[in-house]
Amino acid sequence: MVGESWELSGYEGDESVVVNGPLAGNNLRELIEVYMGDLVGDEVFDLHGHSFPLLFKLIDANENLSIQVHPGDEVASDRHHSYGKTEMWYVVDADPGAELIIGFKEDCSRDTYLDALDAGTVEELLQHVPVTKGDVFFIPAGLVHAIGKGVVVAEIQQSSDVTYRIYDYKRKDAEGNERELHTDEALDVIDFTAARSPKTRYDARLNTLTPLVSCEYFNTGIIKLDEPLHRNYGNIGSFVAYMCLEGALELVSDQGSVRVKAGDTVLVPALIDEVQLLPEGETVLLEVFVPEA
Numbered sequence: 001m002v003g004e005s006w007e008l009s010g011y012e013g014d015e016s017v018v019v020n021g022p023l024a025g026n027n028l029r030e031l032i033e034v035y036m037g038d039l040v041g042d043e044v045f046d047l048h049g050h051s052f053p054l055l056f057k058l059i060d061a062n063e064n065l066s067i068q069v070h071p072g073d074e075v076a077s078d079r080h081h082s083y084g085k086t087e088m089w090y091v092v093d094a095d096p097g098a099e100l101i102i103g104f105k106e107d108c109s110r111d112t113y114l115d116a117l118d119a120g121t122v123e124e125l126l127q128h129v130p131v132t133k134g135d136v137f138f139i140p141a142g143l144v145h146a147i148g149k150g151v152v153v154a155e156i157q158q159s160s161d162v163t164y165r166i167y168d169y170k171r172k173d174a175e176g177n178e179r180e181l182h183t184d185e186a187l188d189v190i191d192f193t194a195a196r197s198p199k200t201r202y203d204a205r206l207n208t209l210t211p212l213v214s215c216e217y218f219n220t221g222i223i224k225l226d227e228p229l230h231r232n233y234g235n236i237g238s239f240v241a242y243m244c245l246e247g248a249l250e251l252v253s254d255q256g257s258v259r260v261k262a263g264d265t266v267l268v269p270a271l272i273d274e275v276q277l278l279p280e281g282e283t284v285l286l287e288v289f290v291p292e293a
Helices: 028-035 042-048 073-080 110-119 183-187
Strands: 002-008 054-061 067-069 087-094 099-104 126-130 136-139 145-147 151-158 164-167 208-214 219-225 229-232 240-246 248-253 256-261 265-268 274-279 283-289
Touching: 002 265, 054 240, 087 208, 087 219, 087 240, 099 136, 110 183, 136 208, 151 240, 151 283, 164 183, 219 274, 240 248, 240 256, 248 265, 248 283, 274 283
Parallel strands: none
Antiparallel strands: 002 054, 054 151, 067 145, 067 164, 087 136, 087 151, 099 126, 099 145, 208 219, 219 283, 229 274, 240 265, 240 283, 248 256, 248 274
């Protein structure tokens, strides 16, 4: 089984909803319609309109999840009228021996891949990466991947739910049917080259921002802090989102303050240029924003 929580979402039909204060009951899309660039940033609004461009998840895999791949923007737009799906993972926790599947071990041909699918040996072509808490992986569109049993990840991705399932371990439902695979669709988007360095290397230091992943869709950094930290966002032109992974803190701005604890995701509107992060003991955050085009 898998537990998947959409922590911050503007995806149609699954929008996040304000739970308290004068805007309680309004969802994220409604807020963007009213506050536009003040909420998401002028450039972000000009590019994405009322669509929130990112999706934040927590995923707790109690079994090996299906092996899958996602299309990029062009294919996703043509086929599904959707964004593509480039994403990243931060490993929040992992059982001993847990692993992820990240790309091919060696360069692979389409024919070799299809033969392995038919034989049920596609796993043998793929790179199995042991993981521990704190590991980071960038998963661009086209990279084959899967989350293994016993891994909890924070996922930051484009706002898309387009997934091509390529292998599901021949598992069957109560009626004896295997889950649908998307072999033909996936063939057009899979990157068959070897994924030689799938893990993002970083050295996080206390009380400062450490960059993790930078791509055209999102910039993500990690902040480990045990004393107050001032952050200035006046020059980024985007909202900022925080995912709190450990500890707790008070987030203070000229608009007020909010207590944030492990498991919370908070959206800081673009009109807020500065915040103070006041931790309650050692706290770990992911900081995310949309880079300028």
